[in-house]
Amino acid sequence: MKLRCLSLTVLILLVWSGAVQAGPVMVIPEPSIKIKEPVLEGATVRGEFEVLNQGDEDLVINKVSPG
Amino acid sequence: MQVDTRGYKGRVRKSALVITNDTQAVNRTISLEAAVRPLLEAEPSHRFYIPTQVGRPAKMSIVLTSNLPEPLKITALDHNFGPAAQVEWEAVEAGRSYRVTLSTQAEREMRLAGQIILHLEGTNTETYRLTGFIEVRAKETGIKE
Numbered sequence: 001m002k003l004r005c006l007s008l009t010v011l012i013l014l015v016w017s018g019a020v021q022a023g024p025v026m027v028i029p030e031p032s033i034k035i036k037e038p039v040l041e042g043a044t045v046r047g048e049f050e051v052l053n054q055g056d057e058d059l060v061i062n063k064v065s066p067g
Numbered sequence: 068m069q070v071d072t073r074g075y076k077g078r079v080r081k082s083a084l085v086i087t088n089d090t091q092a093v094n095r096t097i098s099l100e101a102a103v104r105p106l107l108e109a110e111p112s113h114r115f116y117i118p119t120q121v122g123r124p125a126k127m128s129i130v131l132t133s134n135l136p137e138p139l140k141i142t143a144l145d146h147n148f149g150p151a152a153q154v155e156w157e158a159v160e161a162g163r164s165y166r167v168t169l170s171t172q173a174e175r176e177m178r179l180a181g182q183i184i185l186h187l188e189g190t191n192t193e194t195y196r197l198t199g200f201i202e203v204r205a206k207e208t209g210i211k212e
Contacts, residue, residue, distance in 0.1 A: 026089040028097060035101035039072060040134055042106055042192035046069045047099040051085060060088045067082040067096065 025055035068099050073192050075103045106192055107131040107139075115169045115183075115199030121206045126170030129197065130159060131185075138162030140188040148181035152201055162189075173203045 033047040053059035070081045082098040105113075110130045119125035133139040139162060146154045151174070156167045167183060179201040184194050 023091075024087065024089045026085070026087045026092055026095060028085070028095055031095060032098045033100070035099070038102040038104045040106060041076060041103050042073050042190055043103075044069050044071050045079075045099060045101045049068060049085075049097045051087075055089070061085060062088065063084075063086040065084045065086065067084050 022057070023055050024053050024057045024059035026059055027052040027054050068097065070099055070101070072101070072103045076105045077103060079103050104134055106135065106190060107133055107195060109197070113197060115197065115201075117169065117171060117199070117201045118204070119171065119173045119202070120204050121173055121176055124170065124172045126168055127199075128166050128168040130164060130166050131195075132159075132164045133162075135190060138189055141165050141185050142188050143186040145184045145186075146181055148179050148199070148201065151175070151177060152179060152181070154183055156185075167197065169199050169201070171201050171203065175203065176205050177201070177203045 028049060028051055030049065033049070035045055035047070039045055051059070051061065068081070068083055070079065072079060078100065079102075080098055080100040082096050085095045085097060086093060087095075108131070110132070112129065115127050115129065117125050117127050141156060144154060144156055144167070146152065148154070148169070151171055153170050154167065155170075156165055158164070159166050167185070169183065181199055183197040183199065185197070186194055
């Protein structure tokens, strides 16, 4: 009986944690880019960032706001 | 993400916030960092400072040397110090190095802060600014109270 209760609890927890994980999950593997070589003043520096979705629903980027 | 480095020197770090529909982490910060070398090296400094006394004309020169591989030309020069200050420039090495001189006749007591704007040719940065401060103190009489 005790074992059955424990199994049921574990099952509920697993289902609940699965529900929490559901939806889009944003992952940025390299959120900070450092340019190795010094650049000359006036140059435009560019960096490309990969935004991954490791969730089970579509990830929508609503906005990228400069800070 | 791109950063225009005009007007920056030294380490520059710019950030942006990525806002998504990920309810666990709606915002994530991304950042881009670079070391920016000045377009022109200034010797002895990027800033003029002229302390003097009334009746003692004074001047200071800064030698600007380009870090660009291509020739750089100063085509014109403006300043906002007013008529009590004079600015001159000459080529030390044409296309590479220039001497800029700020001077005052120190005719009256004053404190002037201003900028010298160099108009450039040969770079995507059209102007370059030097700042300065002229301080003309009252004449010392030599009488001690």
